[in-house]
Amino acid sequence: MVSKVTAFLVILIHIHAVSSSDPDPVDDFCVPRTNLSSDALSCKNSTLVTVEDFVYAGIKSPGDFKKTGFAATPVSSTVFPGLNTLGMSFVRADFAAGGVNVPHYHPRATEVGFVLEGKIYSGFIDTKNRVFARVLEKGEVMVFPRGLVHFQMNVGDSPATILGSFDSQNPGLVKIPAAIFGSEIKDELLLKAFGFNSKELAKLRKHFQFQGGLSPTPS
Structure with a gap:
């Protein structure tokens, strides 16, 4: 029979695993030695680190949103080495009038x-399918809980910009439309799940195939 102490330790380990996010850093910082691409976490000698390692200018200008109405410029330790091991990253999102950041989650x-x-009309959906959404204006902030589907749309008459910050060095990104219709899920399942006919599904497949990583359909 498992002892109470053993059971308690198992519960504590489980709680820690569930509640933890990125591991805590063990040094003040860890700027990668960029010449060692195969070992991204190998740190520079601290005497070689300068203030420039902690400054990034890559999001001063808008992304190219003219073709699709939306452009995201992610900033992680890959392009901003000073973020490495600090458990955070961010993104600049630019919208044309009417531009949409499709439902997605991290x-x-x-x-x-x-x-x-x-x-920006902005919101998220909880696990009870309740929608929490409203129009945000310049200077306002909204939080999107981890793992919940969220979305944005520019409802103004001019371009709009959001700066998003994440509490993970690698938050991950799953775009719902591309994940479903741009993936290799069997057509039969999608037809039954969504009530489409084959022609409607083929149209969606063609639209999202590039975003989902599938090869283009021959013309």
Whole structure:
């Protein structure tokens, strides 16, 4: 019979595993030695680290949202080495008028979105299918709990910008439309799940095939 002490320790380990996110850093910082691409966590000698390792200018300008109405510029330790091991990353999202950031979720991070410019209809859906959404204006902030589907749309007449911050170095990103219709899920399942006919499904497949990583359909 398992002792009470053993059972208690198992419960504590389980609680820690569930509640933990990125591991805590054991040093002040760990700027990667960029010449060692196969070992991204190998740190520079601290005497070689400068203030420039902790400054990033790659999101001063908007992304190219003219073709699709939306552009996201992610910032992780891959492009900003000073973030390495600090358990955070962020993204700049730019919208044309009417532009949409499709429903998506981040499996490993909570996101905080700060509206830099414009008016954004923004929200998330909880596990009871309740929608928490409203129009955010410049200077307002909204939080999207980890793992919950969320979305944004520019409802203003001019371009809009959001800065999103994540509490993970690698939050992950799953775009719902591309994950479903741009993947290799069997057509039969999708037809039954959504009530589409074959022609409607084929149209969705063609639209999302590039985002989902499938090969283009021959013309």
